Amino acid sequence: MSDAELVYGSSFTVDSMKVIAESVGIGSLGDDAAKELADDVTYRLKVIVQDAMKFMHHSKRQKLSITDIDHALKVKNIEPQYGFIQPDSLPFRFASGGGRELHFVEEKEIDLSEILSAPPPKIPLDVSLRAHWLSVDGVQPTVPENPPPLSKESQKLESVDPITKLSKPATKDAVGKPVCGKAARLKASESVHVKQLATHELSVEQQLYYKEITEACVGSDEGRRAEALQSLACDPGLHEMLPRMCTFISEGVKVNVVQNNLALLIYLMRMVKAILDNQSLYLEKYLHELIPSVSTCIVSRQLCVRPEVDNHWALRDFAARLMAQICKTFNTSTNNLQTRVTRLFAKALQCPSQTNNESGPSMVASMKESEKTPLASLYGAVQGLAELGPEVIKVFILPRVRWLGERVEGALSGIGGADRLAAGNLKHQLLKVLAPVVRQLRQPPDLPEDYKREYGYLGPSLQQMVSKQRASPAGGSGSGGAVAVVACTPPLLPSPSAAPPAPAAQPAPAKTIESVASRNMVITASPTPQSPAPSTPPPQKFVIVASQQKPQQTQPASGAGHIVVHSSQPAIVRSQNVQSVVVTSGPAGAQPPQKVVVVGVHPSHQALPAASSAGVSQVTMSLAVSSSLKRLRYIIHSRRCFL
Amino acid sequence: MGDKSTPLLAVLQLLRKYDLKGTEEILRKEANLGDAEYENLDLPEVELASILTAHHTESDPYSYEFAYESLKKFVENSLDIYKYELSTFLYPVFVHMYLILILYDHNEHASKFLEKFGPEQEDYYQDDLKRLAMVENKEQIKGNELAEIYNSNKFQVQLSRDASTQLKRYLHEQKSSPVIINIINNHIQIDIHDGPGRTQAQVKATIGGLLGEASRNDNRAKVYYGLLKEPDIQVLPPPVEDEEEAEETPDKPKKKKAKKDNIFMKKPKSDPNAPPNDRIPLPELKETDKIEKGKALREASKRVQLGPDSLPSICFYTLLNSGQTAICADICDDSTLLAVGFNNSSIKVWTLTTNRLRGMKSAEKLQDIDREAGDVLVRMMEEKDRDTCRTLFGHSGPVYKVAFDPFKTMLLSCSEDSTIRLWSLQCWTCLVVYRGHVWPVWDVRWSPYGHYFASGGHDRTARLWATDHHQPLRIFAGHHSDVDCIQFHPNSNYIATGSSDRTVRVWDCLTGSQVRIMTGHKSTPFTLAFSTCGRWLASGAGNGETIVWDISTGLPTATLPPMHVAPVHALAFSRDGTILCSGSLDSTIKLWDFSLITDESTTEEAGANNITQKEEKFLLRSFATKNSPIKNLHFTRRNLLLAVGSYEGSS
Incomplete structure (x- = not known):
């Protein structure tokens, strides 16, 4: 078949004519006859399809349907083909094999008795009419009935390349906004401002909307909140307010974690949920604000005023589900989101003995019971990992169950009421999460001794749970969610040989460093000889945390400066500290310089534009997560200092 | 008829066709042909050609390719001022060469010829070429719609006097190959105009018809495009x-x-x-x-004045759960009723206000009503029987158009079943079935004064009807293909039709004659709208382009850039005539600055068909809907734009 024939349509082959002839019982159709037939049938079919096009056009459709063919036949005084109906479109299946390619329509065998016995199908909904404003005085209102003013693609384009927004100030096509105000002025002043950045002005209505929504979301009126969340989840025109919303959430979480305001934290997480549910938003740009907030709500040491009474566990569960949703939606091979989130949680579950190689045995020895990762955080981390699927549970929770069991045992036998409650919850959660996985892993003879040997304190309970599940067949394999298996390198063993050529390719080293940093931070009281040791005693406890890891670098800010919790200053200082840790305490003496750069990028985001964009976003993300955790602890510590 | 005499008969017929009586006489005598045979001389064109093939000197298939290439070279090498006009020649010559090749049984050569030169023809002819390429042997020419149109009509080409001289000189030089000369003689009508050759833009503006451009003579007749004097109406005391x-x-x-x-x-x-x-x-x-x-x-x-700075508000009516079944919609003049025609032959009427739709009382009850009473119209309606939506059944095929009469007492609908039906909106039944069209009726419209209506259909005719006659008053024949859309002039004296032959024609209702033929569409026009002042006609086509025509001259005033990516199926002028708005199957509504379009044309009166390059600025705004192709647009009396579309689900 030549090119031109493709251009001007194809035709039936002699072979297909013969096949059709055979199917109606004519065995020996001559080649000439088949050729004649093929030509004629091709011609006739083409004429019919051409005529059917007219009917399609007049039915104001762009897709040819079977009824069009019927009408075209009718016009030609040919009996229409009765009995063919087409529900929507005809999906052609494709099959190949033996060097032949075939397109066919799948026709299933239908069991008539089944149809007869089945209840009659529902009557389709009647046509109804609905009115809405497509435009009010030339401006398209952003109501759910209208399409989003800016499609996800253009939002993405804008975030990647903000210049595009400037180049077409009069976006007649995309947004129904009048050309006035700033855009018009920009246009009038004829590209004098070369470096003009994209404007982020909100109209008065948008400001009002923002105010209303945020007030309703954290207010006391549940009805209004439901409406506000509904609006957040459905309204198509929110993209301009999205940066503000995300900042609102992340700042809100920061403040309310300190104040232990559980209710507000829950409201904020519900906002996150609503924003995640909104189909018209391009959220990738704001994950660095959302993920730290959500992870804070999962693993924070304390989320409510009275941990022994309040149900902060529900918040942790909810936030963990959110995190899983984020991972599922936004994970790509470039941002490695799920891997990093998994690492974050895995770090919290770290058995202290594993940190020995970095922080030295003396520190572990001097660590007090109270300085260990709190049980609530452990619970959050377990929950966060559990939501990511059974494979993650297998790799990250199961190996640490012995150590976790020890913690639980210790707390249950201890005196603190809150601790005991937390330990009980943690135990329950661990059993619930682990049982299906263990059931899959182990073969039926479940002996309590084996379990005890392998899983420590939790072994016997786990054994009971597993055997109970085995007894009930419906127990299933727990959460069957097929979450991708995450990279399983032990997160705390930095490979000295790894000298990544591109930071984007291997985020692992950077991660390791973070974990070192955050790990160390828990160890507050350990005295270090090299510390510059500011003189004031109360912040000292805190300053040690910071300065312990930076022996050579002179502290840029005074100790008092670190205690300002809400300013972004501490985070930056912190990360510089982290950077210094890399230089000094990394196991490999000659760390590749990239690592340092990579780690340093995040806090001064705008200061280091040289790094490749992929690298930046990635590192930003990981550091944002870790810095939030750090800040969280920071906050907690500072609170303690003040108490 | 003996085999021997058949070629002679054919020659005789040929002689008669060219009116060569002397030769005819002599041949008759020499061949000794009987009178009976001579009287019955009526061989079909195709057969005639095939008989003469044996004696045909042009039957060398290679000469065609050669001749076409030489013509192409001539056009390319001619001066720029002639080039664009002459290039319009290439397509008809190409088409007829293909058909002749097929006619003389050189099927292989024909398809090679098509492969070689087909792709270089203009974009807008490609669809036609695809349809033509279906014809692959002599038998298929008979009965093929397109091939018959080409064979039985002459392709119109407009040339300036100088360009035609150039062409004549060229043809003289090519004496050895009479192929092109024959085609031009038989199938091409050259319309020579004085004055300079036209530019590329000018040529492009009017080219594109199935049979070339309209000749200037077609548009000489005067058209009274002004509005009628309104009868004095006592404005009632305000309510x-x-x-x-x-x-x-x-x-x-x-x-x-x-x-x-x-x-x-x-x-x-x-x-x-x-x-x-x-x-x-x-x-x-x-x-x-x-x-x-x-x-x-x-x-x-109380109307709002519209302009580029004060755009209309748009209220969008979405038909939910209709899928692809809803075809057409219409909103009555006072914007209180909406009618929708469906694929399944039914029509639904919705009320757009809080006034419910009432039926009339039964005949017995009607007898009791005092006919002299002032409120007789109210009294005769049923009190209890009220609804927001009513369904009309009667057609037996998809309903392609519904139309409310100006006084919203009646509704017209046309359908695939080739009938037009008149429905009463008081008793909600069918009043009259108008049969006349032979094939599906694509469009029907009321006269702005009521009583008359016009329809157009697949039978290539447009018809003018009056509600009290069951047969059409006028039949307007002339289109070479389906009449796809029709529209009454605001003064009710003229009817505009758009057809698949890519022409828009204007007909006089009084005489039934064609007064304007306008070419320039590159695709089938699907909708027409007259401006409120009556001078301009806008037509929206299948390729998303919209052209504004000047009825006074019959020339395109502006070709709106094809911003729509799907067929335009709805056009509406604002009531003050400043904004033109177009709705398309690509689910967008676009607003165009119509006062600017007309201003430009009046200031550039000298080169009336000079298309400005700054077409972009005509577009004021574009509004997208959520996957709801636009079925109808309507401006209320206060200049609020109402649009109707059916939601087709999230894609």
Whole structure:
């Protein structure tokens, strides 16, 4: 078949004519006859399809349907083909094999008795009419009935390349906004401002909307909140307010974690949920604000005023589900989101003995019971990992169950009421999460001794749970969610040989460093000889945390400066500290310089534009997560200092 | 008929065709042909050609390719001022060469010829070429719609005098190969105009018809495009609500009166272009119609002035759960009713206000009503039987168009079942079935004064009807393909039709003759709209382009850039004629600055068909809907834009 024939349509082959002839019982159709037939049938079919096009056009459709063919036949005084109906479109299946390619329509065998016995199908909904404003005085209102003013693609384009927004100030096509105000002025002043950045002005209505929504979301009126969340989840025109919303959430979480305001934290997480549910938003740009907030709500040491009474566990569960949703939606091979989130949680579950190689045995020895990762955080981390699927549970929770069991045992036998409650919850959660996985892993003879040997304190309970599940067949394999298996390198063993050529390719080293940093931070009281040791005693406890890891670098800010919790200053200082840790305490003496750069990028985001964009976003993300955790602890510590 | 004499008969027929009586006589004598055979001389064109093939000197298939290439070279090498006009020659020559090749059984050569030169023809001819490429042997030419159109009609080409001289000189040089000369003689009509050759843009603006451009002579007739003088209508005392307003603000009535006066002042001015009011008989207004007209005028006085700075608000009516079943929609003039025609032959009428749709009382009950009572119209309606939506059944095929009459008492619909039906909106039944069209009826429209309506269909005719006649008053024949859309001129004296032959024609209702033929569309026009002043006609086509025509000259005023990516199926002018708005299957509504379009054409009167390059600025705004292709657009009397579309689900 030549090119031109493709251009001007194809035709039936002699072979297909013969096949059709055979199917109606004519065995020996001559080649000439088949050729004649093929030509004629091709011609006739083409004429019919051409005529059917007219009917399609007049039915104001762009897709040819079977009824069009019927009408075209009718016009030609040919009996229409009765009995063919087409529900929507005809999906052609494709099959190949033996060097032949075939397109066919799948026709299933239908069991008539089944149809007869089945209840009659529902009557389709009647046509109804609905009115809405497509435009009010030339401006398209952003109501759910209208399409989003800016499609996800253009939002993405804008975030990647903000210049595009400037180049077409009069976006007649995309947004129904009048050309006035700033855009018009920009246009009038004829590209004098070369470096003009994209404007982020909100109209008065948008400001009002923002105010209303945020007030309703954290207010006391549940009805209004439901409406506000509904609006957040459905309204198509929110993209301009999205940066503000995300900042609102992340700042809100920061403040309310300190104040232990559980209710507000829950409201904020519900906002996150609503924003995640909104189909018209391009959220990738704001994950660095959302993920730290959500992870804070999962693993924070304390989320409510009275941990022994309040149900902060529900918040942790909810936030963990959110995190899983984020991972599922936004994970790509470039941002490695799920891997990093998994690492974050895995770090919290770290058995202290594993940190020995970095922080030295003396520190572990001097660590007090109270300085260990709190049980609530452990619970959050377990929950966060559990939501990511059974494979993650297998790799990250199961190996640490012995150590976790020890913690639980210790707390249950201890005196603190809150601790005991937390330990009980943690135990329950661990059993619930682990049982299906263990059931899959182990073969039926479940002996309590084996379990005890392998899983420590939790072994016997786990054994009971597993055997109970085995007894009930419906127990299933727990959460069957097929979450991708995450990279399983032990997160705390930095490979000295790894000298990544591109930071984007291997985020692992950077991660390791973070974990070192955050790990160390828990160890507050350990005295270090090299510390510059500011003189004031109360912040000292805190300053040690910071300065312990930076022996050579002179502290840029005074100790008092670190205690300002809400300013972004501490985070930056912190990360510089982290950077210094890399230089000094990394196991490999000659760390590749990239690592340092990579780690340093995040806090001064705008200061280091040289790094490749992929690298930046990635590192930003990981550091944002870790810095939030750090800040969280920071906050907690500072609170303690003040108490 | 003996085998021997058949070629002779063919020659005789040929001689008769060219009116060579002397030779004919001699041949008859020499061949000794009987009178009976001679009288029955009526061989079909195709057979004639095949008989003569044996004696044909042009049957060398290679000469065609050679001749076409040489013609192409001539066109390319000619001066720029002739080039674009001459290039319009290439396509008809190409088509007829292909058909002749097929006619003389050189099927292989024909398809090679098509492969070689087909792709270099203009984009807008490619669809036609695809249809033509279906014809692959002699038998298929007979009965093929397109091939017959080409064979039985002459392709129109416009040339300036100089260009035609060039062409003649070229043809003289090519004496050895008479192929092209023959084609031009037989199948191409050259329309020579004085003056300089046209530019590329000028040529491009009018080219594209199935059979080339309209000749200038077609558009000579005068068209009375002005509006009729409105009969004086006593503006009724404003209803109660207005009075209340008036009481509140004593200044208001004066202002209102001034405004009304303005409207009245404009109308009575005798328009030199307007036809006399009695040129075609118009129905007399009934009392109720006068009330309706009065209402319309009062509403019009509250109209919003639109312009580029004050764009209309759009209220969008979405048909939910309709899938692809809804085909057409119409909103009545006072914007209270919406009718939708469906694929499944039914019509649904919705009320857009809080007034429910009422049926009429039964015959027995009607007898009891005092017919002299003032409120007889209200009394005869059923009290209890009220609904927001009513369904009309009767057609037996998809309903392609529904139309409310100007006084919203009746509804017209046309369908695939080749009938037009008239429905009563009082008793909700079918009143008349108009049969006349042979094949599906694509479009039907009311006259703006009621009583008359026009329809167009697959049988290539447009027809003018009156509601009280079951047969058409006029049949307008002339289109070479389906009449896809039809529209009444605001003064009711003319009808515009758009057809699949890519022409828009204007017909005179009084004489039934064609007064304008306008070419320039590159695709089938699917919708037409006259401007409120009556001078301009807008047509939207299948490729998303919209062209504004000047009825006074028959030339395109502006080709709106094809911003739509799917067929335009709805056009509407705002009531003050400043905004043109177009709705398309690509689910967008676009607003165009119509006053700017007309201003430009009047300032550039000298080169009336000079298309400005700054077309972009005509577009004011574009509004996208959520996957709801636009079925209809309607401006209310106060200039609010109503749009109807059916939601087709998230894609």
